[in-house]
Amino acid sequence: MDEKPFIIDGLQYSNWSREIFSQMNRGSIAATHVTICYHENFRETVENIAAWNKRFKKFSDLIVHGLNVEDISNAYSNGKTAIIFGFQNCSPIEQNISFVEICHQLGARFMQLSYNNQSLLATGCYEDEDPGITRMGHQVIKEMNRIGMVVDMSHSAKRSTLEAIEISERPIAITHANPSFWHPALRNKSKDILQELADTGGILGLSLYPHHLKNKSQCTLEDFCEMVARTVEIMDVNCVGFGSDLCQDQPDSVVEWMRNGTWTRETDFGEGSVTNAGFPPQPKWFKTNLDFINIIKGLRDIGFSKSEVAKIAGKNWLEFLKKSF
Amino acid sequence: MDEKPFIIDGLQYSNWSREIFSQMNRGSIAATHVTICYHENFRETVENIAAWNKRFKKFSDLIVHGLNVEDISNAYSNGKTAIIFGFQNCSPIEQNISFVEICHQLGARFMQLSYNNQSLLATGCYEDEDPGITRMGHQVIKEMNRIGMVVDMSHSAKRSTLEAIEISERPIAITHANPSFWHPALRNKSKDILQELADTGGILGLSLYPHHLKNKSQCTLEDFCEMVARTVEIMDVNCVGFGSDLCQDQPDSVVEWMRNGTWTRETDFGEGSVTNAGFPPQPKWFKTNLDFINIIKGLRDIGFSKSEVAKIAGKNWLEFLKKSF
Numbered sequence: 246m247d248e249k250p251f252i253i254d255g256l257q258y259s260n261w262s263r264e265i266f267s268q269m270n271r272g273s274i275a276a277t278h279v280t281i282c283y284h285e286n287f288r289e290t291v292e293n294i295a296a297w298n299k300r301f302k303k304f305s306d307l308i309v310h311g312l313n314v315e316d317i318s319n320a321y322s323n324g325k326t327a328i329i330f331g332f333q334n335c336s337p338i339e340q341n342i343s344f345v346e347i348c349h350q351l352g353a354r355f356m357q358l359s360y361n362n363q364s365l366l367a368t369g370c371y372e373d374e375d376p377g378i379t380r381m382g383h384q385v386i387k388e389m390n391r392i393g394m395v396v397d398m399s400h401s402a403k404r405s406t407l408e409a410i411e412i413s414e415r416p417i418a419i420t421h422a423n424p425s426f427w428h429p430a431l432r433n434k435s436k437d438i439l440q441e442l443a444d445t446g447g448i449l450g451l452s453l454y455p456h457h458l459k460n461k462s463q464c465t466l467e468d469f470c471e472m473v474a475r476t477v478e479i480m481d482v483n484c485v486g487f488g489s490d491l492c493q494d495q496p497d498s499v500v501e502w503m504r505n506g507t508w509t510r511e512t513d514f515g516e517g518s519v520t521n522a523g524f525p526p527q528p529k530w531f532k533t534n535l536d537f538i539n540i541i542k543g544l545r546d547i548g549f550s551k552s553e554v555a556k557i558a559g560k561n562w563l564e565f566l567k568k569s570f
Numbered sequence: 571m572d573e574k575p576f577i578i579d580g581l582q583y584s585n586w587s588r589e590i591f592s593q594m595n596r597g598s599i600a601a602t603h604v605t606i607c608y609h610e611n612f613r614e615t616v617e618n619i620a621a622w623n624k625r626f627k628k629f630s631d632l633i634v635h636g637l638n639v640e641d642i643s644n645a646y647s648n649g650k651t652a653i654i655f656g657f658q659n660c661s662p663i664e665q666n667i668s669f670v671e672i673c674h675q676l677g678a679r680f681m682q683l684s685y686n687n688q689s690l691l692a693t694g695c696y697e698d699e700d701p702g703i704t705r706m707g708h709q710v711i712k713e714m715n716r717i718g719m720v721v722d723m724s725h726s727a728k729r730s731t732l733e734a735i736e737i738s739e740r741p742i743a744i745t746h747a748n749p750s751f752w753h754p755a756l757r758n759k760s761k762d763i764l765q766e767l768a769d770t771g772g773i774l775g776l777s778l779y780p781h782h783l784k785n786k787s788q789c790t791l792e793d794f795c796e797m798v799a800r801t802v803e804i805m806d807v808n809c810v811g812f813g814s815d816l817c818q819d820q821p822d823s824v825v826e827w828m829r830n831g832t833w834t835r836e837t838d839f840g841e842g843s844v845t846n847a848g849f850p851p852q853p854k855w856f857k858t859n860l861d862f863i864n865i866i867k868g869l870r871d872i873g874f875s876k877s878e879v880a881k882i883a884g885k886n887w888l889e890f891l892k893k894s895f
Contacts, residue, residue: 284665340609340661341832363704365688374701379688381833507666508706
């Protein structure tokens with residue numbers, strides 16, 4: 246029988262339940278970065294953290310709060326999953342740079358500088374123009390570096406992303422996206438971003454969200470694994486991991502909220518459309534945390550070595566987090 | 571004896587006191603737009619409004635809350651001053667477009683789309699790059715137009731300002747700034763902005779803040795009045811008013827707060843410098859609300875007619891507000 250895999254997932258936002266946490270355990274997920282904010286301000290984010298504190302008690306047989314790398318190793322040894330908090334937007338720090346440390350004290354370890362739109366710090370990938378990192382953004386990146394909070398540019402625009410890589414004194418992450426050479430979505434990343442990310446010790450979490458996949462919901466496992474191989478050629482095998490963006494059991498109202506928050510009176514469909522507004526169906530080979538094993542097998546099948554697959558599945562994320570926290 | 575002047579001031583942020591309100595009354599200030607937010611979020615702004623509600627009770631012999639144009643006329647008839655609320659930043663609406671209406675219900679009638687830095691809506695004049703109005707900015711301008719809240723671009727960057735003028739279906743205001751041809755400060759405005767503003771029925775409130783004045787604190791009344799004449803040549807006499815930016819009796823800690831808020835760990839000196847960090851001294855001919863009369867006389871002295879001076883002193887603002895609220 247094969248050794249139990251060690252998996253870290255770069256991003257999930259599921260409709261949390263005993264079933265999902267149990268699948269994480271059975272699927273050998275040592276840790277996952279979970280989103281605790283899309284558009285929420287500080288106060289609202291604190292309420293989300295309070296909800297997680299309840300889950301940590303209620304599901305203490307399955308999950309632990311991941312605050313450092315030891316928590317991940319311990320969770321893995323105990324057959325549990327470490328839950329690492331992250332923000333998809335900088336809204337929880339509001340206008341206040343001191344809130345970076347406050348949010349870190351409350352457990353946050355990742356923060357995207359922008360989510361689709363312009364933020365106080367950086368530009369999102371759906372804006373027409375991208376002026377790069379703002380005055381406050383320069384200050385906040387420095388503060389995140391000091392505190393040990395990972396700069397995540399998954400939903401940011403190109404220039405902002407390149408500048409964040411350059412400005413940050415610690416490696417940064419793109420927790421959930423794919424290369425645009427494979428599937429040209431606004432959310433996917435260009436070769437030069439991937440190269441700069443890799444050159445500075447950063448990491449890309451490869452996404453399983455259908456809008457980021459070639460042929461979307463019909464994407465094949467083989468196509469996905471071939472993409473991983475091409476990405477590794479650009480970035481090196483030490484710089485890629487998983488970032489599934491799994492939104493299991495979420496109603497369509499959640500993707501509508503992600504896209505629209507409270508910033509518009511019109512309806513923004515993001516990567517979807519009027520006729521395809523909801524969550525797209527997951528490819529049949531990746532629907533739950535039990536399915537990472539399919540990708541692990543697929544990577545072996547196209548020629549990745551056992552140790553390379555172990556890196557992609559979790560060890561790269563672990564090494565990255567050691568440098569980051 | 572001359573008729574009592576009718577004066578509206580486009581912006582003040584003084585250390586409010588009985589003395590200052592009394593000077594407003596004695597100086598014939600029918601109304602002034604007062605700043606109730608620089609960096610505050612919604613909750614903090616509500617606290618500032620609560621403080622004003624107390625002032626309206628305590629100083630009910632001197633001031634009234636100005637919610638519409640009738641309040642201004644009534645205040646003038648009763649020898650009082652109408653206080654009109656405005657935000658120097660969009661921070662009170664946080665990420666929520668619905669808060670435009672909420673803030674209007676609480677009395678806010680002006681909102682700057684950005685204050686020096688990049689905001690969620692527009693770019694401030696101290697950013698290196700100006701990408702123009704953001705996705706959320708387009709939505710919020712439309713909402714402000716619907717609700718009747720004035721778009722103010724005093725501290726915004728050039729492209730953002732020009733785009734706001736173009737996007738807004740109602741005329742916009744630059745409540746406190748001077749032309750950059752007269753004094754080239756980042757906060758002052760270029761000729762093309764002034765022309766576009768005037769062409770669309772907007773208004774410029776001319777600033778008495780020394781960093782916006784030629785020769786700063788040493789600026790002469792004659793120089794200021796000549797500048798008004800040159801500005802009127804560009805904009806027309808119907809499009810300029812006062813926007814004194816008077817910060818009477820404020821300690822230097824207040825200008826430090828205006829510049830730094832909570833967005834940086836370093837110290838930003840704005841228009842000042844390390845050796846000149848505080849409020850600059852006001853020119854000797856404009857120190858309190860009793861001194862507008864000096865400018866009114868100065869404008870007459872350089873050849874403005876009585877009716878032109880009446881427009882600049884208050885009637886232009888009144889006409890603008892009729893179109894805006």
